[in-house]
Amino acid sequence: MLNRRSFLNQSSLLSLSPFIPGFLSQTAHASKASKDDRILVVIQLDGGNDGLNTVIPFADEIYAKYRDKLRIDKKEIIKLNDSLGLHPGMKDVGKLFDNNQLAIVPGVGYPNPNRSHFRSMAIWHSARLDPTDHTGQGWIGRACDQQQKSGNATPDAVFVGDSTIPAAIIGRRTNSIALNKEEEFMLVSNLAAPDKPVSGDDLQSFVQSTVNSSYTAAKQFAESTKNRSFDKGGYPNYRLARKLHLISRIIRLNSGTRIFYVSQPGYDTHSMQKNTHARLLAEFSRSLKAFLVDIKKAGFSDRIMVMAFSEFGRRVKENASVGTDHGTSGPVFIAGEMVNAGVLSKYPSLEDLQDGDLKSTIDFRSIYTSLLTDWLNIDATVPLGGAFKSLRVVS
Amino acid sequence: MRTWQLYQPTPQQPWTPSRAAHLHRRTVFGATWKELQRDLTGKPQDAVTRVLSDEVRADGVPDEFTSLANLIGNAATEQPNVERLKAWWIYRVLFTPAPLQERLTLMWHNHFATSNLKVNNLSLMKLQNDTFRKHATAPFGDLLHAMLRDPALLIWLDASSNRRGHANENLGRELMELFTLGIGNYSESDVKNAARALTGLTVKEGQFHFDSHRHDAGQKTILTKTGPFNADQLADVLLQNPATAKRLASRLIGEFFSEGVVNETAYNELASQLRTTNLDIGKAVETILRSQLFFSDTNINSRICDPLSFLIAPLRALELFDKPPSTLALSEWLQRMGLDLFYPPNVAGWPGHRTWLTTRTVIARANYAAAVVSGEVYRPAYVSDLQELAKKHSAKKDDTFEKMMKTLLLGGATDLPAKESTNPTTDSREASCVLKLLTGFRAHLH
Numbered sequence: 001m002l003n004r005r006s007f008l009n010q011s012s013l014l015s016l017s018p019f020i021p022g023f024l025s026q027t028a029h030a031s032k033a034s035k036d037d038r039i040l041v042v043i044q045l046d047g048g049n050d051g052l053n054t055v056i057p058f059a060d061e062i063y064a065k066y067r068d069k070l071r072i073d074k075k076e077i078i079k080l081n082d083s084l085g086l087h088p089g090m091k092d093v094g095k096l097f098d099n100n101q102l103a104i105v106p107g108v109g110y111p112n113p114n115r116s117h118f119r120s121m122a123i124w125h126s127a128r129l130d131p132t133d134h135t136g137q138g139w140i141g142r143a144c145d146q147q148q149k150s151g152n153a154t155p156d157a158v159f160v161g162d163s164t165i166p167a168a169i170i171g172r173r174t175n176s177i178a179l180n181k182e183e184e185f186m187l188v189s190n191l192a193a194p195d196k197p198v199s200g201d202d203l204q205s206f207v208q209s210t211v212n213s214s215y216t217a218a219k220q221f222a223e224s225t226k227n228r229s230f231d232k233g234g235y236p237n238y239r240l241a242r243k244l245h246l247i248s249r250i251i252r253l254n255s256g257t258r259i260f261y262v263s264q265p266g267y268d269t270h271s272m273q274k275n276t277h278a279r280l281l282a283e284f285s286r287s288l289k290a291f292l293v294d295i296k297k298a299g300f301s302d303r304i305m306v307m308a309f310s311e312f313g314r315r316v317k318e319n320a321s322v323g324t325d326h327g328t329s330g331p332v333f334i335a336g337e338m339v340n341a342g343v344l345s346k347y348p349s350l351e352d353l354q355d356g357d358l359k360s361t362i363d364f365r366s367i368y369t370s371l372l373t374d375w376l377n378i379d380a381t382v383p384l385g386g387a388f389k390s391l392r393v394v395s
Numbered sequence: 396m397r398t399w400q401l402y403q404p405t406p407q408q409p410w411t412p413s414r415a416a417h418l419h420r421r422t423v424f425g426a427t428w429k430e431l432q433r434d435l436t437g438k439p440q441d442a443v444t445r446v447l448s449d450e451v452r453a454d455g456v457p458d459e460f461t462s463l464a465n466l467i468g469n470a471a472t473e474q475p476n477v478e479r480l481k482a483w484w485i486y487r488v489l490f491t492p493a494p495l496q497e498r499l500t501l502m503w504h505n506h507f508a509t510s511n512l513k514v515n516n517l518s519l520m521k522l523q524n525d526t527f528r529k530h531a532t533a534p535f536g537d538l539l540h541a542m543l544r545d546p547a548l549l550i551w552l553d554a555s556s557n558r559r560g561h562a563n564e565n566l567g568r569e570l571m572e573l574f575t576l577g578i579g580n581y582s583e584s585d586v587k588n589a590a591r592a593l594t595g596l597t598v599k600e601g602q603f604h605f606d607s608h609r610h611d612a613g614q615k616t617i618l619t620k621t622g623p624f625n626a627d628q629l630a631d632v633l634l635q636n637p638a639t640a641k642r643l644a645s646r647l648i649g650e651f652f653s654e655g656v657v658n659e660t661a662y663n664e665l666a667s668q669l670r671t672t673n674l675d676i677g678k679a680v681e682t683i684l685r686s687q688l689f690f691s692d693t694n695i696n697s698r699i700c701d702p703l704s705f706l707i708a709p710l711r712a713l714e715l716f717d718k719p720p721s722t723l724a725l726s727e728w729l730q731r732m733g734l735d736l737f738y739p740p741n742v743a744g745w746p747g748h749r750t751w752l753t754t755r756t757v758i759a760r761a762n763y764a765a766a767v768v769s770g771e772v773y774r775p776a777y778v779s780d781l782q783e784l785a786k787k788h789s790a791k792k793d794d795t796f797e798k799m800m801k802t803l804l805l806g807g808a809t810d811l812p813a814k815e816s817t818n819p820t821t822d823s824r825e826a827s828c829v830l831k832l833l834t835g836f837r838a839h840l841h
Contacts, residue, residue, distance in 0.1 A: 046741075115568075115583070116568065116572055116578060117741070117742070118572075118578075118741075118743055119578060131578070131579065159753075162733075162735075162755075163740040164733070164740065164745070164746055164750040164753070165750065165753060177753060177754040177755075178753035178754060178755050178756075179754060179755050180755055184731065184755045184758060184759065185754070185755075185758060186758075186762075187758055187761055187762065188761075188762045188765045188766075189761055189762070189764070189765045189830065189834065191761055191834050203653075203654075203697060203698075203699070203749075203840070204836075204840070206749060206752075207699070207752065207836045207837075207839050207840060208836045210752045210753070210754075210757060211752075211757055211835075211836040211839065212836075213754065214753075214754040214757035214758055215757075215758075215761070217754050218754075218758050270553045270556060270563055270565055271553055271556045271563070319556070319561065319562075319563060320556070320558070320560075320561030320563075321553065321556035321561070321563060323556070323563075325563065325564055325565075326564070326568075355583075
């Protein structure tokens with residue numbers, strides 16, 4: 001009878017079809033970063049991050065008025081300049097700012113903000129405001145569609161996490177995969193992928209190509225893990241850090257994948273926000289810094305750009321449960337050595353609110369435009385469904 | 396309702412093993428060979444009747460099912476051990492005489508998607524689950540009113556923080572967006588007023604409690620109706636709104652049909668039936684399962700098999716139940732396939748369909764298939780004799796066994812071209828056959 005070990009031993013029988021992706025292949029090509037080698041890592045802060053307590057307009061007295069119990073003490077705020085500062089949990093992000101590795105874009109939003117998690121996230125994912133355009137495809141997926149080369153089965157985008165692949169990285173033909181931990185990539189059976197690659201959008205083709213790319217990815221991953229010489233240290237013990245560590249390992253394998261996507265859940269802080277929010281921001285801040293340090297050690301600094309966003313900010317006035325309800329605009333972070341560092345937009349006025357929410361001072365598609373054109377070298381018009389003024393986030 | 400006319404066998408759409416298997420795979424997590432043969436010798440509408448009246452399972456239902464299920468469920472909440480609670484539900488799905496009820500219970504879990512991540516109380520999660528089961532086929536109002544008293548849901552959506560003069564909109568918004576009307580059918584002002592109507596709903600010592608001091612009894616205008624609405628009156632306003640019937644029709648169609656099979660007319664007719672039957676879910680399910688549309692070629696093997704079906708159907712087909720597999724092991728597999736019971740990814744639940752298949756979940760499914768044939772779904776591992784199964788059903792010849800398994804596992808899909816999918820080898824021809832079928836791409840369609 002078959003058992004797990006004999007299956008594992010036989011895994012090399014997996015057929016070597018010409019369809020095997022370059023995913024996780026070990027053939028490192030020593031590279032000087034060209035635009036085609038550049039990588040974008042997106043961190044999605046899930047649930048609606050309280051931007052007002054993340055990038056804090058501490059010099060504005062109205063801030064203290066709206067935030068009675070949730071106010072961050074001025075003394076503890078990490079000052080960025082004489083009016084803005086970071087939540088005290090974000091010391092590492094503060095260091096990135098001091099080292100010119102961080103761009104902060106306050107007040108990012110879009111017209112007629114929607115306070116539904118799903119609708120707003122769908123808008124950020126699809127870069128389309130009209131719900132009838134929310135078809136499950138996203139701005140990055142559509143961008144990758146434009147870069148499709150025939151016969152290339154390297155995943156265009158990798159989502160690291162245990163939930164479903166976000167619409168942002170789904171396109172018509174884009175090959176997006178999800179992974180969580182490496183054990184999940186070990187096939188116990190000797191399974192062969194189909195001989196012929198399939199094309200088409202119908203369900204059967206989708207299933208066939210997903211099964212195919214999954215089995216081949218498993219095979220490639222099994223080979224890649226034989227090389228254990230990767231640096232393991234330096235990451236704090238957070239789920240986000242573990243996900244970023246796995247991304248770093250895949251990047252070091254020179255897989256060819258240019259898009260990585262992770263999410264950090266928990267930002268939907270309707271009640272008792274203070275400690276939860278501090279913990280979330282510390283996880284975000286420390287994990288991001290560790291990742292960039294690791295990437296620098298690996299010599300990939302000039303190839304990595306990280307963007308962090310949330311589907312909306314929260315209401316300016318705290319609610320009666322010491323939390324905050326769904327709001328509108330919020331800050332976006334862009335990090336990396338190649339970033340155009342600094343505070344890149346105007347902080348929304350606390351005097352001039354709309355329905356108790358911050359008016360946005362910049363459209364999120366301005367950031368997408370720069371990331372696509374200046375960083376990934378992909379024309380942004382089609383993925384974003386129009387031309388938008390670019391906010392230069394790349395130095 | 397011409398679009399929902401009854402399915403009757405015709406020369407173009409005969410009552411075949413493939414159609415009978417379709418009924419079982421789409422609605423009740425697969426069949427045994429005996430159950431399939433029984434249905435094939437009778438009329439299709441009788442087979443549907445058995446599904447609807449909880450007489451579909453002829454094999455593997457223990458006499459003492461109810462008391463055993465209660466024992467397992469109560470032990471899980473008393474310990475408390477969430478893995479055991481997941482195993483309890485899987486035990487129910489595998490052994491219940493009423494599998495359609497379990498499928499609908501899962502549908503409601505997805506509709507009122509509540510996660511133990513925040514609720515953090517297994518008794519309340521189980522209570523909610525039992526409420527879904529109790530009202531699975533009832534008029535939807537029964538379930539909605541029960542949900543507005545459900546402690547797990549109220550904790551999940553911050554109901555206790557929502558009080559007079561201090562609104563917390565979480566429950567009000569999701570009630571309209573996800574549970575009843577659907578987005579686009581209400582205004583922000585409706586959300587604010589709904590939140591006011593819901594003030595006073597709290598949970599006290601694990602029980603629903605209405606705190607009249609916290610309730611805002613003032614006038615509210617919701618969906619153009621004005622009154623001093625409370626939670627139940629708000630629910631009635633929402634239940635009477637045509638958008639709710641449409642949303643429920645859409646939920647049921649999404650549960651039982653492949654994409655694109657049901658056209659606009661049929662969708663509207665189902666919504667209209669729901670409206671005229673007091674949103675009777677059981678009647679709508681019956682309309683669906685008896686319909687020609689349900690048995691049409693475009694609706695067969697044209698939907699991504701959900702993880703729970705992928706988990707249970709092979710166990711039913713291989714009759715791995717007289718000696719019960721480890722439901723704890725099964726629960727681990729189900730999580731690896733992307734369905735972590737009691738932990739939906741967010742308030743909108745699992746999006747399902749194509750999103751069930753990712754690299755990670757496809758590999759988990761293949762490894763699960765190997766675990767089934769190598770006996771690792773038992774703890775300790777125990778290899779079931781598939782030759783015995785073949786003998787029992789007079790399918791000793793290779794091709795007879797393969798044909799039987801193709802029908803049960805793939806819904807009788809056509810022959811697999813050589814080398815198209817997989818070619819695992821094991822010591823047993825029967826095991827090899829099952830593994831080959833379950834790791835090929837057709838196993839993911841049902």
